[in-house]
Amino acid sequence: MQREPSILIIGAGFAGLGMALELMRNRIGNFTILERAADLGGVWRENTYPGAACDVPSPLYSWSFEPKSDWPRRFSHQADIHEYMRTVAEKYDLTSRIEFGVEVTDAEFDEQSGIWRVHTSDGVTHIADILIPAVGQLSRPALPNLPGIDTFTGAAFHSAEWDHSVDLTGKRVACIGTGASAIQYIPAIQPKVEHLTLFQRSAAWVLPKFDTEYSPLHHALFKYVPVTQLAERFAIWSFFEVLALALTDIPAMKAPVIAIADRHRRDQVPDEALRAKLTPDYAAGCKRGLFSNEYFPALGQSNVSVETTAIESVTPKGIRTADGVEHAVDVIVYGTGFKGTEFLAPMNIYGIDGRKLADEWSPQGARAYLGMSVPGFPNLFMMYGPNTNVGSGSIIYMLESQSRYIRQVVRYLTGKPGQFLSARPEVEQGWDDWLQRRLQDTPWNFCSSWYRNASGRITNNWPGATVLFRWKTSRFTPKDFDERRAARR
DSSP states (O other): OOOOOOEEEEOOSHHHHHHHHHHHHTTOOOEEEEESSSSSOTHHHHOOOTTOBOSSOTTTSSOTTSOOTTOSBSSOBHHHHHHHHHHHHHHTTGGGGEEETOOEEEEEEETTTTEEEEEETTSOEEEESEEEEOOOSSOSBOOOOOTTTTTOOSEEEEGGGOOTTSOOTTOEEEEEOOSTTHHHHHHHHTTTSSEEEEEOSSOOOEEOOOOOBOOHHHHHHHHHSTHHHHHHHHHHHHHHHHHHHHHHTOGGGHHHHHHHHHHHHHHHOOOHHHHHHTSOOSOTTSSOOEEOSSHHHHHTSTTEEEEOSOEEEEETTEEEETTSOEEEOSEEEEOOOBOTTSTTTTOEEEOGGGOBHHHHHTTTOOOOBTTTBOTTOTTBOOSSOTTOBOSSSOHHHHHHHHHHHHHHHHHHHTTOTTEEEEEOHHHHHHHHHHHHHHHHTSGGGGSOOTTBOTTSOBOSBOSSOHHHHHHHTSSOOGGGEEEEEOSOO
């Protein structure tokens, strides 16, 4: 007798929704999504800072089976991406499968019954045969460890928690950080502030952004001649695959990319002193490359200063740098990234014999076979797990590879009540050895970034082109897993 295993998906961002869509499209319906917020969307619900947009073109940053012909522009803004997610979820009636306002605190595997018991902050316990955490790597904002950070008397907030009640018009604003969010909100707020001070620890590698507004002709072509949008998607995918190869397999290919970035900086920053500040002093690719046509011009305006002296502390009235200067400001914006290496936190996950996943990963950091399965944690399959982030390309392409693999696992377990499996330790070790060999010579090893944890291990990035991951995850192989049966059901 065939019986679908019950499935709990944690998170209703692109990962969780994509997993659910993969199941539904293959007529697998015994699943529920738990979402801590009151709406779906993940990072595209949370990040509403001025200028918020994706740095991957929308024809590629979208589900392959749900192309959208009427994107307003190639690099879509936050509201358009969030609306796309809502529209697709409504089309498949996914919202009826989501329990909103439900935050998972703990999950424990019961090997006697072969089920996961998932506890939520409201005191409810959910049970499932398969647990799929899809909480992402960039969902928990990180604030810098600065003395006096709580003493500032003005408005202060992280870019991912933008306080829209604060009017920046005519204000002195400090922006800390030069990552992917900062290069978007700095040009957006620069025209309205009295003065903007960018506190820069390291300059970013910035490439020109090949953006464009899609015209009615584009929309008509994409809708009525869909091969045109498919061709653009393929061209964009190929471009990012070449960049990925330059990072990990063919370093010589970086030379033209560096030349383009250098020329972009030279053309957009005529002031030599400012250009020197904005020139990276680390290997290209070590941190995420950024795309912008507005960032450099904004920093060249008369009401902007770039401060490269290290921050010593935050004071009640501003920021003091290591040279003793106190920079008086009215507002501080922290563009300081996320706790990307703390996978699945703050949830507590317990596997066989009560082993805690965080302890299994300590102190070296998170690791999992194919980025999805950890030995001793049966029927737990992560979306966007360790070493599945992309240094170049669309994470949605990676997520579709994972969801297709997990769907095969679900098919395998269908009709096998009480059966559970987890990656064999020697298989996971072999996988990790292969990963670490490939990661050893990548530029991510040669500077400090969120890709690396405190031990120096690169826990986030995939070392290669996305098509390589697609190939590695194309077929579920039962012999790679320990398979057991529960004592009772």
